Amino acid sequence: MAMNNKFYATILLVVYAAVAIVNVAAELQRFEHLPTKPDGSLDILVIGDWGRRGLYNQSHVAFQMGKVGEKIDADFIISTGDNFYEDGLIDEEDPLFAESFTQVYTATSLQKQWYSVLGNHDYRGNVLAQLSPTLTHKDSKWLCLRSFIELDVALEESSATWKIVIGHHTIFSAGSHGNTQELVDQLLPILEAKNVDLYINGHDHCLQHISSQNRPRKKNL
Incomplete structure (x- = not known):
């Protein structure tokens, strides 16, 4: 994914694991990646x-990610x-962290900042x-944050050219889980507004690109 724009992109890491929106006032933590290209x-x-x-093809995908990351000179990973x-x-000492992350994503091109929800x-x-x-001390590329924010306020205050929201659950999907009605009702109106x-x-667990006919697509995406 390339965003050919010299302005900042605001990327909001939002967790909807319980399929609910929690509006609690808090300061939005900001991360800036200055373009180097x-x-x-x-x-x-x-x-x-x-x-x-x-297992389950994770290592194969990681290998291909490394090749693609080198080709595009990836700035960071989400x-x-x-x-x-x-x-x-289980806890911070769980060996699963190293076995599933540090020891799998070893390509040089993947030693960039990871932002995880x-x-x-x-x-x-x-x-x-x-x-x-x-965990960040164990592997400096790891960063996982959980912020409960007033999403509409954060988006309103952002002056970024690109506004991107990251979550786990689908809004719309043609896959096995289908649509998440709570997010259709509560999150989608905020994103559109x-x-x-x-x-x-x-x-x-599948790749989909779902677009809206109600909004024009930006160039250079």
């Missing part, structure tokens, strides 16, 4: 539903949740373990 573009890799100790199967992490499988385990800075360009999610 001559054309001012950002190139991003996105992956979700992956942590399986390298994980859309379900980071560790089947039941998240939580999925329903992660909530089966110790959520605080994934949020702990201890605040002119969000992309909602990126995991959960359905």
Whole structure:
């Protein structure tokens, strides 16, 4: 995914693992990636539903990610949740973290910042373990945050050219899980009203690109 624009993109990491929207006032934590390419573009890799100790084709996908990441010179990686199967992490010392993350995503091109949200499988385990800075000390590319924010306020205050919201559950999907009605009713109106360009999610274990006829598509995506 390349965003050919010299302006910042606001990327909101939002967790809807319980399929509910929580509006609690909090300051939005901001991350800025200054473009390093001559054309001012950002190139991003996105992956979700992956942590399986390298099994179930995880290692094969990681190998291909490394090749693509090198080709496009990826700026950072986004994980859309379900980071560790089947039941998240036990604690910060759980060997599953290294076995499913550090020891799998070893390509040089993937040693960039990872921004991760939580999925329903992660909530089966110790959520605080994934949020702990201890894991970042173990592997500096790991970052997982859970922020309960007033999403509409954060989007309204953002002056970014690109507005991207990251979650785990689908809004619409032709996959096995289908649509998530709570998000259709509660989240989609906010995204449309605040002119969000992309909602990126995991959960359905397939690749889909769903667009709206009500909004024109931006160029250079």
